[in-house]
Amino acid sequence: MMKRSAQIGLLVMGTLAATSAAGYFSHNHDQACQTQAANNPQGQPPQDCRRSVWHGSGSGSSGYHSFYSGSSSAQRGGFGGFASHIAHAFSGS
Amino acid sequence: MQRIACAERSDWRELADKVGFVFHSNDDAPYWDESAYYAFTLEEIERDLEAPTGELDGMCRELVARAVGDEKILRRLAIPEAYWNWLAASWKRGDASLYGRFDFRYDGNGPAKLLEYNADTPTAVFETAVFQWLWLEDAIKRLIVPKKADQYNSLHESLIEGWRTIGAGRRLHLAGTIDNPEDRGTLAYLEDCARQAGLEIRVLAMADIGRTREGRFVDLENAPIELMFKLYPWEWMMRDAFGASLPGAPTQFVEPPWKAVLANKGILPLLWEMFPRHPNLLPAYFDDDPAAATLGGSYVKKPLYSREGANVELIVSGETLDADSGPYGAEGYVRQAIAPLPQFAGNYAVLGSWIAAGKPCGLSVREDASPITKNTSRFLPHAIVG
Numbered sequence: 001m002m003k004r005s006a007q008i009g010l011l012v013m014g015t016l017a018a019t020s021a022a023g024y025f026s027h028n029h030d031q032a033c034q035t036q037a038a039n040n041p042q043g044q045p046p047q048d049c050r051r052s053v054w055h056g057s058g059s060g061s062s063g064y065h066s067f068y069s070g071s072s073s074a075q076r077g078g079f080g081g082f083a084s085h086i087a088h089a090f091s092g093s
Numbered sequence: 094m095q096r097i098a099c100a101e102r103s104d105w106r107e108l109a110d111k112v113g114f115v116f117h118s119n120d121d122a123p124y125w126d127e128s129a130y131y132a133f134t135l136e137e138i139e140r141d142l143e144a145p146t147g148e149l150d151g152m153c154r155e156l157v158a159r160a161v162g163d164e165k166i167l168r169r170l171a172i173p174e175a176y177w178n179w180l181a182a183s184w185k186r187g188d189a190s191l192y193g194r195f196d197f198r199y200d201g202n203g204p205a206k207l208l209e210y211n212a213d214t215p216t217a218v219f220e221t222a223v224f225q226w227l228w229l230e231d232a233i234k235r236l237i238v239p240k241k242a243d244q245y246n247s248l249h250e251s252l253i254e255g256w257r258t259i260g261a262g263r264r265l266h267l268a269g270t271i272d273n274p275e276d277r278g279t280l281a282y283l284e285d286c287a288r289q290a291g292l293e294i295r296v297l298a299m300a301d302i303g304r305t306r307e308g309r310f311v312d313l314e315n316a317p318i319e320l321m322f323k324l325y326p327w328e329w330m331m332r333d334a335f336g337a338s339l340p341g342a343p344t345q346f347v348e349p350p351w352k353a354v355l356a357n358k359g360i361l362p363l364l365w366e367m368f369p370r371h372p373n374l375l376p377a378y379f380d381d382d383p384a385a386a387t388l389g390g391s392y393v394k395k396p397l398y399s400r401e402g403a404n405v406e407l408i409v410s411g412e413t414l415d416a417d418s419g420p421y422g423a424e425g426y427v428r429q430a431i432a433p434l435p436q437f438a439g440n441y442a443v444l445g446s447w448i449a450a451g452k453p454c455g456l457s458v459r460e461d462a463s464p465i466t467k468n469t470s471r472f473l474p475h476a477i478v479g
Contacts, residue, residue, distance in 0.1 A: 074303030074311050078335030079325070083270050083299070 094137055094201030096437035096473075098129045099237050105228075113282070114224050116275040119469050125220060126471040127228060130238065131442070131458045133201075134479040138245045138456070141205050145373045146195055146446040146453035149207060152371075153355050156363055157184055160354045169379065170359040171397055171424035173331055179340035180350050188349030191255045191322070192218070192248075192449040194457070196466070197373075199444050200435035204372040207364075208432070208443065209395070213348050213356035214326055216275060217472060219282040221447060221457040222248035225474040232476070243477040248447050248455035249286070255450035256290035259347060260320050264293040266312055269324030271298045276324050283322060292320075299325050308338045320345045327353035328398050358395045358427050380426035392428040405465050407431070434464050441466075442473075 102108070105127060109117040117125040133142075160166040161181035172180070194215035197205035226246055232238040256265075265287050269276045284294050295312055302318065303311040310318040321344050323330065330336055331353070339350075354360070361377035368374060378385035380394065390411035396404045407414045409431070434441040440460040447455035461470040 074305050074315055075335075076303045077300050078304055078338075079268075079302050079330060079333045080270065080299035081333050082329035083325070 094199070095132045096129050096440070096442070097132050098438070099127070099232075100235075101127050102228075102231060102235065102237075108227070108231075109224060112223065112227070113278060114219060116278050117220075117224075122469070122471075124469070124472060125224065126460065126473050129438070129473060130228075130232070131437075131473060131475040132478045133245070133456075133475060135243075135477050137201055138477055141199060141201075142197065142444065142446050142456060143245065143453045145197075145205055146448055149195055149210070149373060150193075150448050150451070150453070152364060152368055153210060153212070153360065156360060156367060157351050157354050159367070160363070161185075161351065166363065167354075169363075170354060170357045172353060172357070175337065176331055176340060176350070176353070180353060183350035188345065188351065189255075189259045189347070190349060190352060190451075191259065191347050192252065192447065193348075193352075193355070195446045195448070197444045197446055198375075198432040198434055205444070205446075206375050206432045207361075207373055208375075208429075209358060210355055210360060211445075213352050214324055215445075215447075216279050216324075217445060217457050217459070218248070218252075218279055218447075220472050221445070221455055222246065222252065223282070225457070225472075228474045229476060232474075238476050239478055241478075244475065245456045245477060246454070247452075248449055251447075251449035251452055251454040252283070252286040253290045256287040256292055258450060260287075261291040263320050264295065264316075266318045266321045267294065267296045267324070268299050268302060268321060271296070280322075280324055283324075287322075299323070302335070304335050304338055308341045310335075310338070310342050310344050318344050320347070322347045326398070327356060357397050358399065359397050359425075361395075361427050361429055375430045375432050377427055377429040380428055385428045388428055388430055391431055393431055394426050394428055396426055397424045407464060434466075443470075 105125070106117065109115075109125060114125070117123065160170070161177075161184045164177065167174075167177050167180075190212075192215060193213075194211040194217070196208045196211065198208055199205040226244060226249070229238065229242065229244045229246075233240055233242060267280050267284050267287070269280050271277045271280065280296060284296060287294055295316075297312055301313050303313070303315065305311055305315075310321070312318055323346060327348075327350065330339065359379065361375070362379050362382070364371070365374050365377045376388060378388065385392075391409045394406040394408055399405060434443055436442075437460075440462065441464045442458055442460050443466045445457040445459065446453065447457070449455075456475055458473045458475050459466050459470040460473055461467060
């Protein structure tokens with residue numbers, strides 16, 4: 001009794017090639033990051049734009065709770081702060 | 094169940110990189126380890142792992158149904174009161190769950206014993222669903238495993254089915270700590286599955302999530318986040334600065350808020366209380382429960398909230414035999430009876446049994462030199478050979 005189809009894995013490979021860490025994030029996310037960084041009123045963007053533009057850029061005690069609102073009315077940086085307090089900085093289990 | 098030493102494919106690192114499995118090694122040590130594989134019989138898989146996984150999922154759902162209506166339980170789990178009604182509403186609406194992973198102690202003899210349930214942010218999903226399957230196909234071709242070898246693994250198909258049920262045709266935002274290579278890889282894989290299920294995808298960092306004056310969550314382009322997968326624990330979100338806006342926001346989350354109940358190690362004593370002596374459960378108690386004394390001086394102490402073995406202590410005859418450091422424990426602990434992990438060629442093995450779209454559907458095996466499974470524990474493939 002087969003527990004799964006032997007063909008399915010191949011579907012993944014083709015699409016993952018365009019969406020893997022080396023593909024999607026180094027292009028799409030960094031592009032968005034650079035665009036936002038250009039409008040960041042809190043100073044220079046970090047050198048590694050794969051990190052959030054706002055990591056460590058705030059003037060508050062943690063850097064995460066000094067929200068950047070940019071040109072819109074949305075505040076940002078209000079999630080992700082707890083991870084910075086965890087030594088493992090790892091969200092999985 | 095056997096551990097069978099075998100030849101590594103000389104090109105496995107290149108193959109891994111090619112499919113986006115970039116976190117296959119920890120510093121200089123491999124995370125993916127194909128110098129051996131675990132062999133199971135079909136009976137072991139179906140009777141001892143697949144069926145109990147389905148049964149435990151049902152038991153966990155019974156527990157949630159009870160917990161969301163019982164302040165005493167929610168308080169015991171250290172879930173902040175501000176979120177109680179929100180969790181209950183999420184459960185009553187039937188917000189869909191995508192996946193979870195039960196970790197078992199199992200050696201091929203006797204019932205599998207639940208060590209913990211990774212209900213909220215289970216990882217190792219890509220290597221389970223895809224890379225170990227690709228290994229099997231290749232291992233059959235290269236005569237590393239028997240020609241008729243199979244694998245307990247329909248996780249990939251189940252994830253696509255799950256996404257299709259949750260939101261085919263809808264826009265999905267996937268968020269996480271994307272500067273972590275493993276989390277980034279996990280998100281990329283789940284993005285892939287969701288695309289195949291017909292969802293429109295956007296990916297962003299947790300810190301990039303915006304909150305409007307009206308308390309709605311938006312992405313970097315200020316588009317509303319209506320359906321969001323978060324590879325970020327509920328207990329962290331609740332304690333983050335935007336946490337207070339969660340209950341009022343019109344966002345559907347995956348995993349759903351009610352999974353915050355099951356992501357808590359406090360479910361171990363609660364399940365034992367609801368289903369005493371169940372063959373797949375180990376005796377467990379809250380640390381401050383007088384009944385915990387029945388475990389004597391030997392038990393495993395686990396924080397209510399903990400990830401990847403952090404702050405877990407193995408206590409034997411009152412002495413700490415092994416412990417992993419970490420930042421957890423402020424909310425309290427549980428004690429669980431010791432079920433020593435089986436050793437194969439000097440390695441402690443723990444099994445991860447996956448459920449996705451409501452169906453038990455896959456298996457992962459992790460090994461460590463220590464009896465506590467950690468983030469660095471190696472992943473070995475498995476095969477059904479009998």
